[in-house]
Amino acid sequence: MTGCRVKFVFVTVAVGSLVSPARCQHVSSAEARSKLNGSAVDFGSFRERFQRMYDVNSEEFNRRRLCFQDATKRHVYLNSFPAEPQSATYGINPFSDLSQKEFRDLYLGAVYDRAPLFSGLKVEGLPAKFDWRDRAVVAPVQDQLACGSCWAFSVVGAIQSVRAIGGSQLEQLSVQQVVDCSSQNKGCNGGSPSGALNWLKQTRVKLVTQSEYPYKAKTGICHFFSQSHGDVALKNFAAHDFSGQEEAMMGQLVENGPLAAIVDAVSWQDYLGGIIQHHCSSQYSNHAVLVVGYDATGEIPYWIVQNSWGTRWGNQGYVYIKMGGNICGIADFAAAVFL
Structure with missing residues (x-):
């Protein structure tokens, strides 16, 4: 089994209740219009910024637009943790029109191999x-x-x-x-x-x-x-x-x-x-x-x-x-x- 199909552990459990990872893969034009009417400007800016060329009248456009909305809902959750110093922030990036499954399948391709526990000596006097x-x-x-x-x-x-x-x-x-x-x-x-x-x-x-x-x-x-x-x-x-x-x-x-x-x-x-x-x-x-x-x-x-x-x-x-x-x-x- 390749790493891009590894079980989705933390984020699926935590985010999945908020956004279904598979939801944006099958959507009718009517459903897309009704659910995403308010996100047209943001999605248009995203498409321009990342040079997305799919036709606005296509099924691909509707599907990607719904994936984009799902991503914005995930961002609300991911950014909801206490703001500790220099905390990570989450938002729109090149992967925002992909479903979570598509992202895993395309970009996460490492197989996890166990390694032996380190048993050597610590290096002293390391720089900060x-x-x-x-x-x-x-x-x-x-x-x-x-x-x-x-x-x-x-x-x-x-x-x-x-x-x-x-x-x-x-x-x-x-x-x-x-x-x-x-x-x-x-x-x-x-x-x-x-x-x-x-x-x-x-x-x-x-x-x-x-x-x-x-x-x-x-x-x-x-x-x-x-x-x-x-x-x-x-x-x-x-x-x-x-x-x-x-x-x-x-x-x-x-x-x-x-x-x-x-x-x-x-x-x-x-x-x-x-x-x-x-x-x-x-x-x-x-x-x-x-x-x-x-x-x-x-x-x-x-x-x-x-x-x-x-x-x-x-x-x-x-x-x-x-x-x-x-x-x-x-x-x-x-x-x-x-x-």
């Missing part, structure tokens, strides 16, 4: 704030588009950062190569970071640059390169469960580079910005991301996480997750790579 972007070793935010390839983006993101930390020029490496060739995974239909890492370690496949093997947002035929071909091969990786030990996870990030992680991102469909402190479960992860830093200097310490949904989502493509309490399952699985 650390961000690998400050060292110019984190590549720009990418957009996986309508392809469940987050698992590949997280792994490739970690590898290209660690390569740059080692002194090489920062380059975008090929996510499409991993999508097409990682035989343990299912391309755009989902996969696991650990499966991709195991494949890279066992085969010693050298990742080529994105310019040489560009991203197409669909599963294709694997292109093979000779063993003498340049670029980077994975030597090893270390994946652990840091739940209850997020300080140790901080040490791994500082010592080894950005970490490939798996999270519960169901509520992220509506995320606008700020620090996520609610609406996320652990042990039901469905989306892979790259943890690039943390900031524990303020009242609410948080992880700095690069996503793969483009820069028009979240904090210019990033999401902040409260440290401590394993929010969104951020500590359930985190992997460091070694080149």
